Amino acid sequence: MMTETNTVQKEGKERVRIIDAIRGFSLLGILMANMLIFQYGLYGKDKLESFNPSAWDIGFHKLLQIMIEGSFMPIFMFLFGYGLYKMKDSLVSKGLKYKRYLSRRFLMLLLLGVLHGLLLWEGDILAAYGLMGFCLLLFIRRKPRTMLIWGIVLSVLFAGLGYGSQKEDDKAEIRMKHYIEESIDVMGSGTYMEIQEFRMNADPLDLSGAPVILLILFAPVFLAPMFLFGMAAASKQWFHNPRKERSRYSRLTLLFLPAGLTMKTAAVLWSASPWSGVLMIGGGQLLALGYIFLLAFVLPGLSRRSFTIAAFESVGRMSLTNYLMQTVICTTIFYGYGLGLYGRIGVVTGILLSLLIYAVQAVISAWVWRKYQFGPVERLLRMWTYFSLSGKARPASSESMTS
Template identity: 65%
Template sequence: MNQIDTGNRIRVIDAIRGFCLLGILIANMLIFQYGMFGQGELQQFNPTSMDTISHHVLKIIVEGSFMPIFMFLFGYSLYKLRGSLVKRNLKPGWALSRRFLMLIALGLMHSFLLWEGDILLAYGVMGFTLLLFVKRKPKTLIIWGIILSILMAGLSYGIEKKTVKEETRMQEYVATSMEVYGGGTYQEIAKFRFNEDPLDLPSGAIIIVMFIAPLFLLPMFLFGIAAANKQWFHNPRRERRRYVWATAILLPLGLTFKSIAELQPESAWSGVFLTAGGQLLALGYIFALALVLSHLSKRSVLVSAFEAVGRMSMTNYLMQTVICTTLFYGYGLGWFGQIGIVNGFLLALLIYTVQAVLTSLLLRRFKNGPIERLLRMWTYLSLNGKPRASHKVVHDPNLNTPV
């Protein structure tokens, strides 16, 4: 890649985001097929030996390691967007707040109307927290990220054994979900999703989780802001040495930690290894992808496909929900719990390939996807989805010399 910047966009970031969406679809396919809790109770779906092996493999190399990449990229894009707003003499606080509010609205509609595995709501809420960090020095952000990562892993120590009552409740919940999701109407599925809780958590515990959750999510967002501030990924050829070292350290370390957690689930340290490994592997994937992309031509069909999906990531993410719930839920084809993990993986590849082709064709005519266009219109309060032209350029010392 001789030239990464395309306008205000950084192509390698779009390509990484596009590849990340493939990993997220593969991970989410387990939830689409078996439910949020059913994926952890696979034995109730009579899996084949190949399904069991595939499940272990996906838990190591995919599950929990692609969503953190999206968090990193969200932080990265937030810093770039704020800088763009400041250069146009626009108030970044108001514009970004509107953006976060729309993400919250989209997340609520997504989770209430379609599916229980939404992430947009959490991103919208986290956006307001990130406003406190977006002007900090990269060193400060990295230190905070490391401290919170260690805290997050430490809180995962120990293993909580389920009581017989809790195990029975979970088994009953999964058995019911198989009937409802596989053969229920839209109304029946929605009612089940809203009213049934196999964990039977008290309201007080839910409130505590809501306050603690941002601390668990924050590190990767902070690393992304720091990376944008340091202008990593602006020139991949020049940065290959960094990519090589980071990939060589983070990728095997993350895979090792997650493998230990998966092979020794009864160990009190399994949660620590799983939490730390998921984040380390995510960072390893980011640098490994950047390294590979730095060797590919900007005319590469593969790069262009990933880049296109990345530019329309929100539209494609929501469409994946529409497609998969239609395939697996009772008001569609009712494949819930029926096709197996291997076929689910192959189906994810097929869906993503179709999305990549259609997205590439769409972006030849339009600059944005439909959801991205709506988000831009609301962010900038502009019908054409573009920020208002400024009459003067304001220099913000915090952009290049963060405090």
């Protein structure tokens, strides 16, 4: 009995390590993708010609589009769904009403996301995660098969929305050009208040209120697939014993990785095709799954003292703190109230800067984790979720096991 318990605990620790390492790896890709937005803006990153790029910048920009963009945020979504399901199981095992605790967690993520987006940067994803969490409560007690079917159907629908002409009409192209020219001036040399005013009021797409509201309402539908896949994987207890499951992950890697890379490469090479958006969205999700299973295959084979695992794991354990700090660091580097390097350093230098920032975060994260166990934002989130100064759930014998 004792040996069986030790085995379960050992497998649980290995699962947590692998999941943390994959989460940390995804944060590196997210930083590289977001670096384009920090440098050129949400719209400017796809209009690189406005920033006089070098041939190297153009080449690496295409490489980032294929290898990174649209494929690392889905990894984070998958892990969010996976962690949500595991947290539910943990709360149920303690006799706690899981919906109450999860709802508090989602509410704080939503609040953090709104503040992050309003005060610092338009590329926030935390608010969407908070909203998505409430929607996922509808699926959390469903069978894995149901989650997978819904995820596949929504993935196809989402990818289908990418079909259509990729060419702008003349008026839209002129409007976008003027917006980017103004953004270079304001974001690179403006004060905090000037940048805020530009972010809140400038609209290159000339959208009215109705389309924006519709986008917000339907956002959970677009985001749901990878969250659902993560929940299904947790329900099926994948990654519980990564060493024994490596053959499965190798097969899935060989299935998803080449398919995702092929589709995204075709999307970039034939960007004018009406199918380009379909290939980019669909390929992005397939490549994300390929990366997940590749890491699940590779990481267990490395030594427990591996520097690679330690670096990714440290960042992954404090992913929320590190994600927000990336915004603080990069807006300070590129915006006018900081160093004002907006649109000036190029794509290649931006990639090198991403690696430097990530390396520093890995070192700091390892030190903070050894000393405090949680990052500062993670501790606040846990304190709010559990209404506990220790940031830990307290078993409640009087509470029912479900809500």
